[in-house]
Amino acid sequence: MGENAGSSLPKDILDQLFAYSRSTSLADALEVLAKISRTADGRADLASKSVIALILDLIQGHSGCLNSALLVSSLKLLRSLCAGEVVNQDTFIEKNGVGITLTVLRALMRTPALDCGAVRIALQALANVSLAGERHQQTIWVQFFPNEFLTLARIRSQDTVDPLCMILYTCQDGNPVCLAELCGDHGLSVVSEIARTASIVGFRAEWFKLLLSVICLDKAHLPTLFAKVAVAPADDSKDVQMVCDEFSSEQAFLVSIVSEILNERLNDVTVSNEFALYILGLFRKASGFVDFSERGKLGLPTGSSPIDVLGYTLTMLRDICAQDGARGSTENAQDTTGKLLSSGLLDWLLNLLRELEPPTMIRKAINQGQHQGNADSEQLKQCPYKGFRRDIVAVIGNCLYQRRSVQDEVRCKGGVTLLMQQCVTDEDNPYLREWGIWTVRNLFEGNAENQQAVAELELWGTVNTPEIAELGLRVELDQKTGRPKLVNSA
Template structure:
C-alpha cells in the first residue's frame, strides 16, 4: 500500500532548497516532512491544496501540524513577511474547516490571541490589508463552528472594540466572514444577540450595514445576521433608528425632498429586510413590534414624500424617502400575505389584525383616492363624456409600482377577513378597487393584483357582491385597450345598473357574481349608491 505522502504529493511537486528563516528550521520540519518538500514556500502551497479534503485534514491533525502553522503565523506577522503570512493563514483556515481535532488544537494553543494580533495590525493600517484580514477572519469563522466554548473565546477577545474596528473596514471580502462569525456566535444564544443590540454592540451592526450599503455582499451571512437580529428577534426598531447616527450620507441634508428624516442606510436596511422576508415568507413569523415599527416608518415617509412628480423608475429610486416608503410598503405586503401570522410571544394575536387596528386600510384607501387614476382610465375619462369626474388628482405615483404595492397590501388584508371586506365597502372602496383591474405602464402587474384584491373583496360576501351589482352607469367608452383587457360590464338599459360585469376568463372570482366574458365597456358610478 502506498504511503499517504506518496499518494498525495507527486515527486514533481517536491522542492529542492530550504531558505533561511532566522532559526525556524526546527519548527519547519513537520511541514517539510508532511509535504515531502525541502522548500517552505512549496510546502505551504502543497499543504494548502491537499488540506481542502476532509481526509487530508484528518491526517494532518494526526501529525499535529496545526501548532507548527500557528508558530509560523506568529513569526511571519512579527517579521512582516506578508506572502508567507498569508499562505500560513490559508493553511490554518483549511485545517480548521470542519476538523474538530484541529479546531480544538487551535483553541488550546491560544490561536484566537495569535489571530487577533494579526488582525489588529492589518486593520489599523491607513489602508487596511483586506487580504490578510479576510483570511484571518475565515480562520476564526471556521473555528467558531466548533461549538460554544470556541465561540465564547472569540467573543470575549473581540467584542466590542475589535469587532467595531473590523466592521468599519469597507471591504466586501472582509465583511462576509465577519458576518459569519457574528451570526455563528449569536445563533441560538439570545444573550449574545442582546449584547450585540445594546449600546456597546450597535456600532458593530451599524458599521456592517454601512459597509454592505457601500460595497455590497457576496455571501448570505449578512442576510442571516440581519434576519436573526431584526426578524427573528425584536431589535429592528433600535437597529433602524441607530442606522442614522453619525452617517456621512450625501443625501442627509436634502431637506427639500424630505430626506432629512431618513438616511440612505435606513432605506438600504429596509430593502434587505424586505428581500429576506420575501425569500423566507413561509418560515419567518414577525413580531408585533416589528410590524408596528414598519407601519410607523411608512406613515412617516408618506408625510415627507413629494407626490408632485411621477416616478420614472422602480425601487430603488435613489431618493431616500421614496425608497423608505416603498420598501416599508413591500414589507407590509408580505406581512399581510400570511394568514394568521402570530406574535412571537402570543400566538393568539394576529399581527395583520393588529396592523388593521392601526388604520392600515384607511391610510391606503386615502392614498389611493388621492392618486390620479391609471393611465388607461385617464384616457377613458378624457375621451368620454365624464365631465362630473375629477381628472386632476393631487398626487402622482412617486415610483413605478407604488399603486400596485398598495393594492397588494389591501388584497392580502382582505383575504378571508370579513371585517376588512366590510370596512372597504363602508369606506366606498369597492369602486376604487374595480378601477385598479387594468394594465398600467407605471405599475407592472397592477391588473393581476387588482383582480386578486377584487376576488378577496367579494369572496363569500353577499353584501359586497350586491354592492357591485348596484353600481349605476355614469358613462362608457368603447376602447381597443379595454377589449384586449377583457374588462367590461353589461348594463341593464332600463335601470342603468350593472346586470353582469366581466373580467378575463382565466381569472377566477366568486361564482355568485355570474361573471361573463364579453367586450368593450367600462363603468363609473355615483359612489353615494354604494353602501
C-alpha cells in the same frame, strides 16, 4: 513585518514542514500543505502530524521574519486546516489560535495600506473554528466582543463583511448569552457598522441577511438599528430615537434588505405586532417626505432614500398581511393584520389610492368625460416609483382576504369602484392587473352586499373590462330598468 523569511526562523519547525511537504523552501512547503488540506483526508493526516500547531508557533513567535506573502500563505493554511476538522479546531483553541489571529489582525490594521484580503483570510479561519461548538465560539467572542468586532466592522471592504457576519451569527446561534450581548447597545453598534459597510460596498454570501434576520425579525430590534445607521445618529443614550428629518441611504438600504428577508422567510418567521406597527409608522413618515408631484421612472430601488423607504415598508406591509391569511388567521382583530387595520392602515391606503392619478386606461375615460373625481387632474399625486399603485393594491387585497369586516368597510368608504378601477394593465405598475383581480376577488367573495353595490353602479366604460370578466362577472344593462346589474358570465 519583514520582507523576507529570515534565518531566525526556527530550524525545527522548518524541518518538520519541509519533511511533511517534501519541499526545500517555506513558500513551497506552505503551498503544498495547503493543497493537501483541501480534502478531508488531507486535513486529517495533517492533524495527526500537528501541522496546525507548527503554523501557529511560526506565526506567533516569528511573524517579523515572515513577509506579507508568507503570512498570507500561513493564514490560508490555517483556514483550510480548520475547515471541518475537529482535531485541528480544538488544537487551534488550545494553542491560543484566537489570540494569535487577533494579534495578526491588529498588526494588519496598523499598516498604512490595509490588506483587506489578508484580513478576510484571518476572519475566515476564525469563522471555520467557530463552527466547532460552544467552547470555540465563546473563546472567540470573549476576545473580540465588542471592540475588536467594531473595529473590523468599520473596514469598508466587501472582503470583511461576509466572514465577520458568519462569526457573529455562528457565535450567537444557540448561545443566549452571546445573543443578548449582540442585541444590546454595543452589539447593535457593531451590526450597524456592518450594515453601513454593506450599504457602501455590498455583500456576497447570506451571512449578513441571516444576521439581520435574527436582529430585526426574530428579536425585533429594527427600530434601534434603523436609528443607529442614520447619517446623524442619536447620542449614546440607550433610548435611541430617529433625529433626522430625512432618511439616509444606509437606512434605505437596511429597510430594503429586511424587506427582502421577510419576503424570503414568509413561511417560517412570525413578526411581532410591534414590528408591524413600526413598519406602518415608517411608511407614514416616508409618505410625508416623498414628493408626489413627479411620476417615478424607476422601480425599487430608485436611489432616493425617502422613496425607497416608502416602497420597501409598503412591500413589508404586503407580506405581513399575507402571512395571516396564509395561516388561516382571518377576522381576528388581535392578529398582526388586525392591529394594522385598527391603526388606520386601510383608511391610509384608500386615501392614497384616491389621491393618485388613475391608471392610463382610466385617465383616458376621465378625459372623455365619463367620470371625474373631485380633484383636478393636475392636483392628483403621481406614483413616485414604478409599482407604487400595485403595492398599495396588493396590501389592500391581502387585508381583504376572508375578512368580512374589511370587505364591508371598503364598501362603506366608497372603495368598491376605486378597487375595480385597478383591474387594468398599467405600464407604470407592472402586475397591477393581477393584483387588482386578486383584490376584487377578495372584495366580492361571499359578500352579496358588495356584489350588489357593483350592480347599482352607473354603467361606464371602465367597469366592464376583460380583466373583470376573468372573475366570472360582467355588468349588463337591465332592459326593464335601464340600470346596470351584475351577472355571472358562466
